[in-house]
Amino acid sequence: MNVAPLxxxxxxxxxxxxxxxxxxxxxxxxxxxxxxxxxxxxxxxxLRVADTLPGGTNxxx
Numbered sequence: 096m097n098v099a100p101l102x103x104x105x106x107x108x109x110x111x112x113x114x115x116x117x118x119x120x121x122x123x124x125x126x127x128x129x130x131x132x133x134x135x136x137x138x139x140x141x142l143r144v145a146d147t148l149p150g151g152t153n154x155x156x
Contacts, residue, residue, distance in 0.1 A: 117142055 124141045125133055139145065 120141050
């Protein structure tokens, strides 16, 4: 197995970091859910799906 050497500069993948954050938010929401599974609406709410869709809650069309 080859491993890239560590350098002094850290490379950040902002998309990957955002996905990790969303997964964490889903895990927190799932652990707090009292009725077991999260509904599709609750998952959309946690992932802020309406904010990214045309006509969503952010006021953009």
